Amino acid sequence: MKCIPNIKRFSCGNCFKCSCSGIHLSKKNKVENEIGKKLELEGIKDKLKMKILLLGSGESGKSTVLKQLKMIHKIEMTQSEIQDYIQSLRRNALQCMNILIEQVQAYELEFTSDESKDKAALLQKLDDEESDESFTLDVADAINYLWKNESAIKEVWEKRSEFWILDAADYYFENVERFIQDDFEPTEEDFVMARIMTTGIIKTELNIKPLQFTVVDVGGQRNERRKWIHCFDDVNAIIFIANLSGYNTVLFEDQTQNRMMECLTLFSQIANNQAFLSTPIYLLFNKKDLFESKIRNESITVCEAFKDYDGPGDLNDCLNFVEKKFREQLKTQSDRLKVFHIAARFKRDIKTTWEDIVADIKVKNKKELESAIKELKARGELPQEIKL
Known part of the structure; x- marks a missing residue:
């Protein structure tokens, strides 16, 4: 005849005994309790981890930005x-x-x-x-x-x-x-x-104590973009790179397609993706130096998206017009977009831009980050002098 255990609570209120077998279950509960505490601690630590997607069409300069970030953070190469x-x-x-x-x-x-x-x-x-x-x-x-x-x-x-x-x-x-x-x-x-085409998904860890940033870079060519969907979970911010000098050039993979037109389409798809409707976007207009040189000889109106431009053609006016066209792609919350004009080949441009992005991410997540830091200090997991 099958035994149906009669579970009784001990006087301590925490331990249990099976009347038919005499097995004491307190050890099991203790192990489960320890596991629960570890999972809870890991959950708190995870709040200090920021995941950033680095996106853009092919040859926008994503890999250049990432190389600069590695050098800024003194990540040595083998x-x-x-x-x-x-x-x-x-x-x-x-x-x-x-x-x-x-x-x-x-x-x-x-x-x-x-x-x-x-x-x-x-x-x-x-x-x-x-x-x-x-x-x-x-x-x-x-x-x-x-x-x-x-x-x-x-x-x-x-x-x-x-x-x-x-x-x-x-x-x-x-x-x-x-x-x-x-x-x-x-x-x-x-x-x-140096130009090395990015294939697959590259994750780079950048520590800015007490935070840890994971920058995820994926190839920008069309055949690489199908891999992007695997990176869409738990994203804290998007850095989208746009090649300014692409307004009068064509794609590597399709020499009938204007680079800037491709970039605008891709930006619209990303910015309005259901997964990112409330995600902060940092739009980096790259290759400003090449753009400035080009517009002296060829108007931005050669790009179909900019054919209605009728300004004086100087750098600032052209930049403002291009920015306006990108902002028009957003269907919701235009205030979640911040724009930077850079030449990624220059470390100072990336350094100041990265510092601004990190500071803005801290502000946007301040309440949750400060709560996690406070809890970790109370548990002895962080030094008391650590600040956000």
């Missing part, structure tokens, strides 16, 4: 990572020069000398994804020669808004001879300017 950057700089130079060579052919231009033809032929034999050993002194010399001496290359360079090429192409060309040296050690600027 030797393997440094070597990856060296290889990337060399590949960037080769890829961009081969694009210009292809455009010389596409525009049916002629190289001005047999030497230029030979050097172009040498480069076209190489794939920019080949091993680092293929990038020899002769390759660097060919890139340098064509950039400095070939008029057909200079001519297609002036037409670069009509085809895709990396924004920092001229930086790679100007420094290619330095990149090939045996003792080459990348500078901070080299790290920032």
